[in-house]
Amino acid sequence: MILNLLNFCYRKLLPLIIICLANTDLQAQIHPENASTKSKLTFDQNTDLTIYENLGFFRKFKNTLTFYNNKLEMSFSGNLVEQGLAxxxxxxxxxxxxxxxxxxxxRDNLSINSYGKYITKPLNNGGNGQTRYNSLFEQSEIGLEVKTELQKNIQLEVGDKILLDNNNLNLKSPMRVYTRLLKKF
Structure with a gap:
């Protein structure tokens, strides 16, 4: 039993722990003499915490590698997510x-964003998730959205997303259309 636990930790958790501990900021400037073709590669680590009063929470330990170009941004994240019900x-x-x-x-105030997320079954709790298909919590999903800045501190997002089943990743789930209006302080 101990051997199985060590094997599990070695195969699943060790790569994530190594990424978490490698707190390095990598930046590369390509063609710095021409600002219109300026590119940058960054590695960032942070923690996101979202608490829903009397409902639950999720905490995401993010490790993100991002490539920026003049108009294009591509990012890949490997995360450890802790989420539960209150x-x-x-x-x-x-x-x-x-x-x-x-x-x-x-344009400066208009962008198109596409994304995909995959989250594993829980590593603990026998693989049975508490927050499955609850869109307030982290789920496997794909989506497309349009973001625009209406005023200096007001942002509007309109998009659609499909929540995926972690067991078979079928695309037969219903599409959810959403709108968000964000005010920055």
Whole structure:
């Protein structure tokens, strides 16, 4: 049993732990003499925490590699996600997540964003997730959205997304259309 646990930690968790501990900021400037073809590659680590009062929470330990070009941004993230329900007697789910995001700027205040996320079954709790198909929490999904800045601190997002089943990743799930209006302070 201990051998199985060590094998699991070696295959699943060790690569993520190494990425988390490698706190390095990589930046490369390609063609710095011409600002219109300026490109940059960055590695970033941060933690996102979202709490829903009396409902639950999720915390995401993000490791992101991003390539910026004049109008194009591509980023890949490998994450460890902890999420759970507020009134649950079960410990929070620990899951691995991979994200890919592509953003293309049409104008300074208008961009198109496509993304895909895959989250594993919980590493603990016998593989049974507490927050499956709850769109408030992290899910496997693909989506496309249009973002525009209406005023200096007001942003509008309109898009659609499909939540995917982690067991077979079928695309027969219903498409969800959403609109977000964000005010920055």
């Amino acid at each position: 009134n649950s007697f079960i410990s929070p789910d620990l899951q691995l997540q991979a994200e890919l995001e592509l953003t293309y700027k049409l």
